[in-house]
Amino acid sequence: MEVALDRLLHTQPLDGETARPQRLLDAMRYASLSGGKRLRPVLLMECAELFGRSDEGICQAGAALELIHCYSLVHDDLPAMDDDDLRRGQPTVHKAFDDATGILAGDALLTLAFDVIAEEAVHPDAAIRLGLSRDLSRASGIGGMAGGQMLDLESENRQRTEREIHTLQAMKTGALLRYACRTGAILADAGKLDVERMNRFGETIGLAFQLADDLLDVEASPEQMGKATGKDADAGKATLVGLMGLNQTREELESLLQEANALLAPYGDKAQRLASIAAFIANRDH
């Protein structure tokens, strides 16, 4: 993944581009090559491998998804948004550069993703690539990730029901995780039922991811996380942990993990790594 991202963020302008300004490129590289769990591309690649495909093109699709994820982190960290100074233990992009460069770097990463997903190596059928490009737009736009961030910002000091929080989280985090799993299956030409199963697997671990995140925000130290913690409570945001309490949240998380494993059961040992990722998501401590 590092290699794929590094290769995409080069100085040489592509056909149809005029030049790639160094400062903007530096900020984009800083935003996307400073570590990170690469959870979304890993999920995409594992789901593709489950149905027999693992090659450069799959890696390319994973990189497109990671560019979207990285753009969202850069914009979410901005002073006007969550106002975070640290990310993965390092200064956030707007701290290392400046706010304007942060905005533009996010914009350009988002834009680049739609170039990358269109590459021929991703899938020989242009109609499939186009469909995935469109799905990516819906998973990350007003009806997905960006909309979820809007709802999250509006949550400060506003009472939310459990159902509303579920919607918010399904959009903010769930949509891209679901996209990752579903897209992996589609790119490996999996059958319709398998694609639907991977879609549900993605949805399930998306919910688990957010519950684990909420638990960590309450329980972990800033050192473990490489970023500030306790921010949700400080901002007066209603979380599921707040509504359900620690014990019920842990139980819910456990039951989501079982559901994820049940979805993987038909694939037996071949789905071992995907099961490990689900367990990692539910039990991670950073």
Place this chain on the structure above:
Amino acid sequence: MEVALDRLLHTQPLDGETARPQRLLDAMRYASLSGGKRLRPVLLMECAELFGRSDEGICQAGAALELIHCYSLVHDDLPAMDDDDLRRGQPTVHKAFDDATGILAGDALLTLAFDVIAEEAVHPDAAIRLGLSRDLSRASGIGGMAGGQMLDLESENRQRTEREIHTLQAMKTGALLRYACRTGAILADAGKLDVERMNRFGETIGLAFQLADDLLDVEASPEQMGKATGKDADAGKATLVGLMGLNQTREELESLLQEANALLAPYGDKAQRLASIAAFIANRDH
């Protein structure tokens, strides 16, 4: 165009979307339905009509392009960027809403464009739609519009050569105008030479557009423009007017207009409206 944009920015979530948060939708509608010259979609539609196509799908492609343009205005107006309070005589998006909503509305408009350009009505051939989606990414990303805005921000209090300013402007404004003209021709299945000619026409009026803009920034009143003027000089930005003087700039503008007309000559009367647009661009007073 208003109808097409209005129809795209609806409350009902699309297939693959979870919900469309009202506040974000309101900001996106405010950003894209508050008037504007609609220059880019008009160019796209006129170029398509020149080669015999005018239908809903063309309008759709024009709307995708306008979404990109509107996103760029919203982000450029942000306090961290050009810090403008007025746009088309009304409060800018971050003034009417807030900075966070401005950032997210821009993100979501940009993202939506890649959904819209993928619609089947745009062109029956998925490979062509995918190609245009990719071109749109390159015209608006690091090697195009976003990169141009980065160079423009870096221009404050820095000496730039005429050549550097040309590059900056070709990226910041030229890339989308060129995309508009080229895409119109492609969508109407024009021949390769005609597509290339429209590409050059777009490039030429892009240069004219920026020269006219620089002249207006020096000569027009804020009332005429519906936004602040004299900002480039105040920010210490080198402009072509600054380097070449008023008279030479006007001459250069006149010669670009002649070049644009020469490119349209082979199409005779059919290109009348495109010629009027070129003249409007060169001589506009707002």
